[in-house]
Amino acid sequence: xxxxxxxxxxxxxxxxxxxxxxxxxxxxxxxxxxxxxxxxxxxxxxxxxxxxxxxxxxxxxxxxxxxxxxxxxxxxxxxxxxxxxxxxxxxxxxxxxxxxxxxxxxxxxxxxxxxxxxxxxxxxxxxxxxxxxxxxxxxxxxxxxxxxxxxxxxxxxxxxxxxxxxxxxxxxxxxxxxxxxxxxxxxxxxxxxxxxxxxxxxxxxxxxxxxxxxxxxxxxxxxxxxxxxxxxxxxxxxxxxxxxxxxxxxxxxxxxxxxxxxxxxxxxxxxxxxxxxxxxxxxxxxxxxxxxxxxxxxxxxxxxxxxxxxxxxxxxxxxxxxxxxxxxxxxxxxxxxxxxxxxxxxxxxxxxxxxxxxxxxxxxxxxxxxxxxxxxxxxxxxxxxxxxxxxxxxxxxxxxxxxxxxxxxxxxxxxxxxxxxxxxxxxxxxxxxxxxxxxxxxxxxxxxxxxxxxxxxxxxxxx
Amino acid sequence: xxxxxxxxxxxxxxxxxxxxxxxxxxxxxxxxxxxxxxxxxxxxxxxxxxxxxxxxxxxxxxxxxxxxxxxxxxxxxxxxxxxxxxxxxxxxxxxxxxxxxxxxxxxxxxxxxxxxxxxxxxxxxxxxxxxxxxxxxxxxxxxxxxxxxxxxxxxxxxxxxxxxxxxxxxxxxxxxxxxxxxxxxxxxxxxxxxxxxxxxxxxxxxxxxxxxxxxxxxxxxxxxxxxxxxxxxxxxxxx
Numbered sequence: 063x064x065x066x067x068x069x070x071x072x073x074x075x076x077x078x079x080x081x082x083x084x085x086x087x088x089x090x091x092x093x094x095x096x097x098x099x100x101x102x103x104x105x106x107x108x109x110x111x112x113x114x115x116x117x118x119x120x121x122x123x124x125x126x127x128x129x130x131x132x133x134x135x136x137x138x139x140x141x142x143x144x145x146x147x148x149x150x151x152x153x154x155x156x157x158x159x160x161x162x163x164x165x166x167x168x169x170x171x172x173x174x175x176x177x178x179x180x181x182x183x184x185x186x187x188x189x190x191x192x193x194x195x196x197x198x199x200x201x202x203x204x205x206x207x208x209x210x211x212x213x214x215x216x217x218x219x220x221x222x223x224x225x226x227x228x229x230x231x232x233x234x235x236x237x238x239x240x241x242x243x244x245x246x247x248x249x250x251x252x253x254x255x256x257x258x259x260x261x262x263x264x265x266x267x268x269x270x271x272x273x274x275x276x277x278x279x280x281x282x283x284x285x286x287x288x289x290x291x292x293x294x295x296x297x298x299x300x301x302x303x304x305x306x307x308x309x310x311x312x313x314x315x316x317x318x319x320x321x322x323x324x325x326x327x328x329x330x331x332x333x334x335x336x337x338x339x340x341x342x343x344x345x346x347x348x349x350x351x352x353x354x355x356x357x358x359x360x361x362x363x364x365x366x367x368x369x370x371x372x373x374x375x376x377x378x379x380x381x382x383x384x385x386x387x388x389x390x391x392x393x394x395x396x397x398x399x400x401x402x403x404x405x406x407x408x409x410x411x412x413x414x415x416x417x418x419x420x421x422x423x424x425x426x427x428x429x430x431x432x433x434x435x436x437x438x439x440x441x442x443x444x445x446x447x448x449x450x451x452x453x454x455x456x457x458x459x460x461x462x463x464x465x466x467x468x469x470x471x472x473x474x475x476x477x478x479x480x481x482x483x484x485x486x487x488x489x490x491x492x493x494x495x496x497x498x499x500x501x502x503x504x505x506x507x508x509x510x511x512x513x514x515x516x517x518x519x520x521x522x523x524x525x
Numbered sequence: 526x527x528x529x530x531x532x533x534x535x536x537x538x539x540x541x542x543x544x545x546x547x548x549x550x551x552x553x554x555x556x557x558x559x560x561x562x563x564x565x566x567x568x569x570x571x572x573x574x575x576x577x578x579x580x581x582x583x584x585x586x587x588x589x590x591x592x593x594x595x596x597x598x599x600x601x602x603x604x605x606x607x608x609x610x611x612x613x614x615x616x617x618x619x620x621x622x623x624x625x626x627x628x629x630x631x632x633x634x635x636x637x638x639x640x641x642x643x644x645x646x647x648x649x650x651x652x653x654x655x656x657x658x659x660x661x662x663x664x665x666x667x668x669x670x671x672x673x674x675x676x677x678x679x680x681x682x683x684x685x686x687x688x689x690x691x692x693x694x695x696x697x698x699x700x701x702x703x704x705x706x707x708x709x710x711x712x713x714x715x716x717x718x719x720x721x722x723x724x725x726x727x728x729x730x731x732x733x734x735x736x737x738x739x740x741x742x743x744x745x746x747x748x749x750x751x752x753x754x755x756x757x758x759x760x761x762x763x764x
Binding site: 318319322323324325326327328329330331333334337361381383384389390393397417418421 | 583609631633635722727756
């Protein structure tokens with residue numbers, strides 16, 4: 063429907079804020095309205111002109127008949143015009159006659175006022191004519207016929223109110239028809255918009271499932287030639303995405319394997335050497351100690367990088383389990399020899415997630431305090447509404463406000479760390495931020511009430 | 526360590542890792558044999574089964590999964606998997622193939638020896654000569670085929686048939702049976718059976734329970750003896 067296409071263009075520019083469904087409905091509604099208005103107007107005008115024409119023709123014929131009758135009466139000698147008119151029974155109206163400058167009429171309802179001057183001059187010129195006029199609030203048809211043999215101008219005035227009623231009724235019926243057609247257009251528009259939007263909703267649903275991690279989702283094949291392209295493109299897009307994610311995962315896996323294997327040999331060999339430390343010269347012992355420290359650092363960095371690569375791959379948590387945060391922190395403090403750290407933990411706080419990754423995030427927060435701020439002062443685990451909060455307060459000087467976001471960036475290191483060669487590549491807090499995001503939470507840095515920095519991990523509690 | 530060194534077979538195709546691992550494990554007192562691939566390992570196991578195995582997952586022609594499955598056909602010895610990948614899929618697949626525990630590369634040898642010790646500890650508990658074979662626990666009183674656990678002998682019978690449980694599965698069943706009717710959390714089972722601390726992988730428990738069920742349950746799809754208590758753990762119900 064060309065009108066519809068044009069309207070939708072209008073819709074885009076003028077009604078850009080409206081949704082697709084509203085635009086389709088509007089296009090159908092306006093289209094149906096315009097088409098029915100055109101049809102109704104044409105029908106009405108044609109009907110009106112046909113009815114008026116036929117009325118004029120029949121009135122003219124009748125006027126000729128009546129005029130002849132009058133002429134015949136008047137041809138009888140002595141008959142006065144006034145009497146002859148009185149006897150005349152006109153078919154469809156009243157008669158007005160001008161004879162020798164005097165006006166006669168068949169009824170008191172009409173007079174020479176009802177005959178427009180334009181018609182008078184036509185008739186005076188020897189031609190017949192009709193004029194629609196309105197007098198005394200009523201539409202009228204005036205037919206003028208010259209009767210030269212009797213020296214008369216014969217006018218017949220017929221009321222048109224009846225015809226007007228018919229036309230009014232017709233107009234009303236047609237208008238009702240137009241309204242119905244418009245309403246039908248809107249209904250059709252609603253159904254059509256549903257049909258149009260349905261495939262889009264399918265696409266949206268599929269896209270949401272894919273975003274949720276279900277990469278096996280595909281749109282069902284369709285025969286609809288209009289949808290084949292979009293379905294095909296969508297499915298091949300998902301194929302490409304899946305391949306890419308697989309490739310990335312494989313790459314991370316391969317890198318992981320290629321680096322872990324030699325690292326395993328190194329770690330194991332160094333352990334064998336440490337078992338024989340006493341057999342080494344003093345310098346060799348010192349060298350071995352350096353190797354041990356650097357190897358640990360290398361392992362940590364590799365683990366961190368792989369963890370971040372895994373986070374970048376965007377895979378959701380494979381099988382989330384309820385994790386009691388207080389217990390994680392408790393065990394972590396004990397295992398890392400930080401038993402003296404003050405812990406205020408609500409043991410009922412549980413989050414749904416990956417225990418190993420959460421533990422790692424906590425460990426990174428503790429390590430961060432040790433590295434940059436003279437150690438952990440206090441750890442708090444508590445529930446605030448629907449959030450599980452972990453506060454790690456340190457004993458350092460705090461983090462300046464303009465640094466508080468930057469410390470969570472990858473390879474970001476505090477100024478103190480930049481001066482001294484401290485272990486850790488500066489990925490610890492980035493992993494904390496990624497882990498928080500993975501669990502639907504957030505991590506940030508603020509001031510501790512006791513003066514140092516406070517690192518906050520906020521996670522949604524398990525329901 | 527016992528007076529007689531435990532025989533340990535290391536299956537690893539990376540020469541450097543294998544050699545270093547042999548040195549480190551020998552330092553720990555094990556009698557270590559090496560296999561460069563799954564086929565060699567299977568031949569060695571067939572000739573003289575070791576007490577323990579450490580198997581790498583990425584081997585040549587035949588991978589570690591197949592190797593473990595093959596060994597499991599006829600041996601219940603503890604198997605520890607070492608993997609350079611720690612994605613969920615590989616770990617679960619290895620456990621389902623029959624591995625008892627896993628460590629991820631790069632590991633420290635003491636991680637492996639700690640796991641091996643835990644796996645041997647339960648193996649010793651099941652040694653037949655330590656206790657008289659009197660304690661019989663009836664787990665399923667089905668008159669046709671009763672399920673009987675004899676902890677001291679290290680056997681489980683369904684009717685006349687002795688069930689081929691691995692040592693880990695047997696130990697898991699003993700722990701559950703010792704607390705029959707009470708829920709044991711995955712955490713507790715990890716500590717008692719595998720000797721892991723709080724941060725151990727709870728999937729170990731889930732996979733082993735699944736494997737145990739295929740052997741002791743009449744319908745493993747609808748377990749009645751070893752039941753899951755949602756969100757808490759597992760419970761053994763005597764039938």
